[in-house]
Amino acid sequence: MQGLAWSLSLVLMAGVALIFLRVVAGASQPGGDAGTIAAAGYRWRDRLFWVVIVAGVAISFATLRKWPIPGHAAAAATPDVIVRAVGHQWRWELDRDTVRPGELVEFEVTSADVNHGFAIYRPEKSRILAQAQAMPGYTNKLQVRFDEPGDYEVLCLEYCGLAHHAMRAVIKVRADS
Numbered sequence: 103m104q105g106l107a108w109s110l111s112l113v114l115m116a117g118v119a120l121i122f123l124r125v126v127a128g129a130s131q132p133g134g135d136a137g138t139i140a141a142a143g144y145r146w147r148d149r150l151f152w153v154v155i156v157a158g159v160a161i162s163f164a165t166l167r168k169w170p171i172p173g174h175a176a177a178a179a180t181p182d183v184i185v186r187a188v189g190h191q192w193r194w195e196l197d198r199d200t201v202r203p204g205e206l207v208e209f210e211v212t213s214a215d216v217n218h219g220f221a222i223y224r225p226e227k228s229r230i231l232a233q234a235q236a237m238p239g240y241t242n243k244l245q246v247r248f249d250e251p252g253d254y255e256v257l258c259l260e261y262c263g264l265a266h267h268a269m270r271a272v273i274k275v276r277a278d279s
């Protein structure tokens with residue numbers, strides 16, 4: 103099977119090389135009218151290329167959101183609450199699951215076995231609010247300020263075995279906690 107794939111690849115590569123050589127050989131011949139028409143076509147194609155590039159960059163720039171991860175200065179801030187989050191196959195262990203809105207929560211994220219992805223989702227529309235890698239032998243600090251009260255779901259973002267999908271916890275953000 104491997105041998106067949108290899109031979110087929112060689113034949114196809116030779117085909118591409120032949121087409122390439124024909125195009126290169128043809129390009130050096132004078133084109134006449136056809137050449138002029140083709141050149142005009144290429145000019146439009148070039149303009150369209152730049153329009154697409156500029157529009158793409160502008161649209162991306164206008165629609166990209168800021169990373170939900172605080173910058174270095176913010177990350178150095180002293181947290182109001184520290185929550186230790188340990189990933190296990192297949193559950194999350196949090197030493198507390200209730201915080202207040204507005205306070206700076208620092209998650210100390212690690213794992214007891216394999217790599218997991220610690221991801222906190224906003225209550226609405228299941229959008230990710232923050233995430234950090236949960237790695238055995240390391241502790242990653244993740245600072246999050248929950249502005250709105252609600253139930254924030256924690257899921258695993260890295261496939262870690264059979265019941266990966268069952269790794270679910272809830273962080274309750276309550277004004278009266």
Ligand SMILES: [Cu+2]
Pocket residue numbers: 189217218219258259260261262266269
């Ligand atoms: Cu996991």
